Amino acid sequence: MKRALSPAETPQVGRSLPRLESWLKVTGRAEYVHNLRLPGMLYGRIFRSSVAHGRIRRLDVSAAQAVGGVHRVVSAADLKGIVPDPYYGPAFHDQPVLAVDKVRYVGEPVAVVLAADPHVAEEAAHLIVAEYEELPAVYDELEAMTSKAIVHDALKPAGTFPDLKHLKGRTGTNVALDFHLRRGDAAQALAAADRVFEHRFRTQQVMHTPLEPLVSVAESTDSSLTIHTASQSPSFVRIEVARLLGWPENRIRVRVPFLGGGFGAKLYIKLEALVAVLSLLTRRAVKISLTMEEQFFTITKHASSFRIKSGVTRDGRICARECEVWWNGGAYADIGPRVTQKSGFTAAGPYDIEHVAIDSYALYTNLPPAGALRGFGIPQLVWAYECHTDMMARELGIDPIEFRRRNLLRDGRPQATGTLMRDAAIEKVLDRLAVLLEWNRPFDRGTGVVRRGRGIAIGFKACVSPTTSLAAVNVNGDGSCIVYCSTVDMGQGSDTAMAQIAGEVLHLPAETVRVVHSDTDVTPYDMATLGSRSLFHMGNAVKLAAEDALKKLNQLKSELQMPPDAAIPEIFKKKYGMQAGNVVGTGSFIPSYAPPDYATGLTSDATPFWMVGGSGVEIEVDTETGRVRVARLVNVADVGTPINPKIVETQLSGAAIMQLGFTLFEKMLFDEHGQLRNASLAEYKIPGFLDMPEEIINEAVSAEQRSGPFGAKGVGETGTFGVSPAIANAIHDAVGVRLTVLPLNPESIFMELQKAK
Amino acid sequence: MRRSIQFRLNGEAVSAQVAPHETLVEVLQDAFGLFGARESCGQGLCGCCTVVVNGRAVSGCLYLASFAEGGEVSTIEAGSRLDAVQEAFIECGSLQCGFCTPGFILMTRQLLEEHPEPDDDTIRHYLSGNLCRCAAYPQIIEAVKLAARKMRQT
Amino acid sequence: MPFELAEPRSLREAIASLDAKDPSVRPISGGTALMLMMKAGVLRPSRLVSLGKLGLAGIRTGPGGELRVGAMTSLRTIEKSEIVRKGWPVIARTLRTLANVRVRNVATVGGHLAHADPHMDLPPVLSALGARVTIAGAAGERSIPVEELGTGYLETSIRLDELITLLEVPPLGGRSAAYLKCTTRSADDWPAVGVAVSLDFQGDSIREASVVIGAATDKPTRLAAVERILVGRKLDENLLDEAATQELSVEGDLHGSAAYKKQLIRVYLRRAIHEARAQSR
Structure with a gap:
């Protein structure tokens, strides 16, 4: 591959440059932790709980220990010398490295078998015997509000992140966090409204299923630890493992190569604390690679319940809204409290409503933990409020797009928190959806068995705040450039985007810029690669760092009395007498933020930017079977000004197709004992080629995020927002039945059709 | 043993x-x-x-x-130069995280051996046993067609 | 996990390597299903007897016009065989959506039939067509209808020391056949219901009918009541709906409840008959 060092003649931002690592990926050479083998490495195989809630009465590992080739079997009792308080988590320190005394869900790690041969470890793990005294369990988020089964006896807020400092939980309940927002007087406004509508919606528990299952490797010496991990948050891993061990951060190194998908599954701490302590315990390198099945017992997306109630005036204006949202967080909080709060405050939707009351609850249950999954709770909310919007529009006899247009939250108006909307092209997104769907032209509704319908939905999201990104840009003696940042490229194309940003500032072709992958010994702090924050936050940091480098180069030029158009290598040559030296620019970015008032949830500065996404669909329903075929899927988004339009398009379309799976069939199915019945890709189906809509159109509206790097903002999640309600709205349009529970599988549609007969 | x-x-x-x-x-x-x-x-x-x-x-x-x-x-590691399929995957942006990419490329080569000018239905069926969680499916269809054109031209 | 892999070179040697009493000794052909069972821990073999070197692959037509397929023939070879496409197009069409290309490249028809997972596509099709298999054992060979192979979920009438060696499918003659399946989650899912019909049309009426369903029951099941209704008279869809599920014990599973699966059987039965009729014209 030719990589010229000549200055770029054209702008780097706005280029549809193929991903920088394309060659590595099409030749199978991309580095994943999956590939890593270290000398003397042991493989760990996890033995997991078979009960949903219980005290561990007896754990017998003797048979496993006796298997030839087993190095050691480790349970919580063995960890005490290394980690006195073995609990971790980003919001609460509630999750044990291995179960201590109690288990809280089926599939919770209880012990680990270590062996040089992974088959031996697996075989031996089957021989471990555990006896439990079973405790009452709770699985449903609504029941968890009042259940006598309490998942955690004590709650230990982590206090790590500034936006979660207020966390305390409610001891003696399953409530990890309750968030409340009060704007105006919703109760009174509802009483005075001309029409009032109230609906309830639910979403199911699903899983990220990155095709590279979670995997971590640790190697250690007496005083240092290196963790190679498929993680979206290397900086957090280092901080959290350092805290657990009582070590300074500089003794721990966290390296992250490419990720085979993340989607939120590989955030905060997953296997890292476990491999770290196992390596310290055995003085060997230790690798744990989860199977696809085990991923289902590790991290999932919140199931949720939503009650929404709106008051509407005679002329179709929404004047008041009450929202109650219950998030099923599973047995450990993970980042659920942030989902509850950050998504909670947008629960009233992208509408200009004077009186809003929101109550949002993060609940513990005895299910596998739930975290963030491509949307941080937003798809669950949009599902509810956009079905609700359509239901009201139809009742009122107003066209669904017209009804939305009458109520849209426009730039300059306060969102429910009181934060003013800025650079949020909500109306443009709605307008483009209407155009691309040819909303005003006659629509063929089908005849006989197959009926056709169409629907739309729009949603918005506030990017999580406040979070920090740091970057360094190094210009070498020959003028070539290296970007150091801890953003993890898990497929979203961040390496390429960062190279384009640095290249734009330094007038270098982006393909000549190298981006060093996360290595906490080398790359500076970054909060995490999550919530579509990286392009904005890290993009700004990289831009600042590149500008800093440029400034230093220009300073050198003037110190050396060189002409302004002097080439970079000439500067270094003059300064050092040969090709030598380098210039390092640094950049640090944290947006402004005002925390919400605890009682009212109001704040003047809730987020650094708003993401806006909408989808429209045309579908066919087979009325004899309830099967739905999506013929056309249109996704429109405000992503600011795209840095790389082609990658933006694949992000929008990929996110929408992923959400299509969550909409139509993906669902984790539990029995009455909290046992997961479909923990494999044979029984938990994700969208494949034959599930694709015949036609997919993606469009980023012309827009600018003025505070973003070159007008850009995040896009990774935006395509998910509108898909589910658009399809439910289209089903209603086609056959007149309304589904309020995801997924919209053929059987539930058929059963509704039967009821309607 | x-x-x-x-x-x-x-x-x-x-x-x-x-x-x-x-x-x-x-x-x-x-x-x-x-x-x-x-x-x-x-x-x-x-x-x-x-x-x-x-x-x-x-x-x-x-x-x-x-x-x-x-x-x-x-395996995908065979050969020292990119072939038409690999080039097409790069040009069409048909990969994201890359974990599934080698499998798709090997299957696409087989598909094009059997069907040098495949239509959408043939592509979808032939590749239905490969999953891409990043869901680059539309871009993969583009790449298969581009690779077919490239192979016909050479 | 550790097991012995035997690779016999002759059928006799292969049968001698099996064990009439020990279920941990298993024959392996393509291995796609066995590997899954081993990975899931439901099969822990002491010895696997590989059939790959027995030379049991090949497709030809027999003296009576019947299709003769060696048990070790891959599903993909059958799918692409011109003999099959011309003479038994329903088999080639069924194979196109069976699992995926890689599985069909490796899985063999003998292994497919011996596995007896009720969700598989070929057993109902072959049963509806009146196909037979030859089974070889220490005592010699026997031939049984494919329909009598499955005795329950993952259970067959093949003894532990026997092997399927040959599949024979009678010529279609004047019959037209169709197989439709319905998935309820992703399109590449195991079917919730599969319906195979083989019908001999004479104008608007049907001279001979063979109807077998898969996936909804613990083994492929012939719908004799439906066949009786179909034969010798004009199609009455109301009668058909009732007959479709009256004799069946359908159990709900992850693909759908029993009631829903019965609905799918009614709908797909009608559609399969229509498709067969369309082909007959």
Whole structure:
């Protein structure tokens, strides 16, 4: 591959440059932790709980220990010398490295078998015997509000992140966090409204299923630890493992190569604390690679319940809204409290409503933990409020797009928190959806068995705040450039985007810029690669760092009395007498933020930017079977000004197709004992080629995020927002039945059709 | 229990010590340091472990290494230059995280051998046993068609 | 996990390597299903007897015009065989959506039939067509209808020391056949219901009918009541709906409840009959 060092003649931002690592990926050479083998490495195989809630009465590992080739079997009792308080988590320190005394869900790690041969470890793990005294369990988020089964006896807020400092939980309940927002007087406004509508919606528990299952490797010496991990948050891993061990951060190194998908599954701490302590315990390198099945017992997306109630005036204006949202967080909080709060405050939707009351609850249950999954709770909310919007529009006899247009939250108006909307092209997104769907032209509704319908939905999201990104840009003696940042490229194309940003500032072709992958010994702090924050936050940091480098180069030029158009290598040559030296620019970015008032949830500065996404669909329903075929899927988004339009398009379309799976069939199915019945890709189906809509159109509206790097903002999640309600709205349009529970599988549609007969 | 098997790997005669239970993808990784075929779902459904044995694509995670004895095994690492399919995947942006990409490329080569001018339906059916969680499916269809055009031109 | 892998060179040697009493000794052909069972821990073999070197692959037509397929023939070879496409197009069409290309490249028809997972596509099709298999054992060979192979979920009438060696499918003659399946989650899912019909049309009426369903029951099941209704008279869809599920014990599973699966059987039965009729014209 030719990589010229000549200055770029054209702008780097706005280029549809193929991903920088394309060659590595099409030749199978991309580095994943999956590939890593270290000398003397042991493989760990996890033995997991078979009960949903219980005290561990007896754990017998003797048979496993006796298997030839087993190095050691480790349970919580063995960890005490290394980690006195073995609990971790980003919001609460509630999750044990291995179960201590109690288990809280089926599939919770209880012990680990270590062996040089992974088959031996697996075989031996089957021989471990555990006896439990079973405790009452709770699985449903609504029941968890009042259940006598309490998942955690004590709650230990982590206090790590500034936006979660207020966390305390409610001891003696399953409530990890309750968030409340009060704007105006919703109760009174509802009483005075001309029409009032109230609906309830639910979403199911699903899983990220990155095709590279979670995997971590640790190697250690007496005083240092290196963790190679498929993680979206290397900086957090280092901080959290350092805290657990009582070590300074500089003794721990966290390296992250490419990720085979993340989607939120590989955030905060997953296997890292476990491999770290196992390596310290055995003085060997230790690798744990989860199977696809085990991923289902590790991290999932919140199931949720939503009650929404709106008051509407005679002329179709929404004047008041009450929202109650219950998030099923599973047995450990993970980042659920942030989902509850950050998504909670947008629960009233992208509408200009004077009186809003929101109550949002993060609940513990005895299910596998739930975290963030491509949307941080937003798809669950949009599902509810956009079905609700359509239901009201139809009742009122107003066209669904017209009804939305009458109520849209426009730039300059306060969102429910009181934060003013800025650079949020909500109306443009709605307008483009209407155009691309040819909303005003006659629509063929089908005849006989197959009926056709169409629907739309729009949603918005506030990017999580406040979070920090740091970057360094190094210009070498020959003028070539290296970007150091801890953003993890898990497929979203961040390496390429960062190279384009640095290249734009330094007038270098982006393909000549190298981006060093996360290595906490080398790359500076970054909060995490999550919530579509990286392009904005890290993009700004990289831009600042590149500008800093440029400034230093220009300073050198003037110190050396060189002409302004002097080439970079000439500067270094003059300064050092040969090709030598380098210039390092640094950049640090944290947006402004005002925390919400605890009682009212109001704040003047809730987020650094708003993401806006909408989808429209045309579908066919087979009325004899309830099967739905999506013929056309249109996704429109405000992503600011795209840095790389082609990658933006694949992000929008990929996110929408992923959400299509969550909409139509993906669902984790539990029995009455909290046992997961479909923990494999044979029984938990994700969208494949034959599930694709015949036609997919993606469009980023012309827009600018003025505070973003070159007008850009995040896009990774935006395509998910509108898909589910658009399809439910289209089903209603086609056959007149309304589904309020995801997924919209053929059987539930058929059963509704039967009821309607 | 281990025994030596001989086969050709990407054009070279090789031998490996394998246990009866070891799969082809394990042997490629552990004995030959080839990681382009990788186990993901472990059930032959996702195609990440695709390997070509005697000219036919197989799921390397469900294929006993012993069965490759005397055969011709080819992986994504074969060859030193990009072919039309790889070029098309790059140009069409048909990859995101890249974990499934080698499998898709090997399957696309087989598809184009059988169907030099495939229509959408043929592509979808042929590749329906490969999963991409990043869902680059529309871009993969583009790449298959572009690769077909490239191959016809040369 | 550790097991012995035997690779016999002759059928006799292969049968001798099996064990009439020990279920941990198993024959392996393509291995796609066995590997899954081993990975899931439901099969822990002591010895696997590989059938790959027995030379049991090949497709030809027999003296009576019947299709003769060696048990070790891959599903993909059958799918692409011109003999099959011309003479038994329903088999080639069924194979196109069976699992995926890689599985079909490796899985063999003998292994497919011996596995007896009720969700598989070929057993109902072959049963509806009146196909037979030859089974070889120490005592010699026997031939049984494919329909009598499955005795329950993952259970067959093949003894532990026997092997399927040959599949024979009678010529279609004047019959037209169709197989439709319905998935309820992703399109590549195991079917919730599969319906195979083989119908001999004479104008608007049907001279001979064979109807077998898969996936909804623990083994492929012939719908004799439906066949009786179909034969010798004009199609009455109301009668058909009732007959479709009256004799069936359908159990709900992850693909759908029993009631829903019965609905799918009614709908797909009608559609399969229509498709067969369309082909007959």
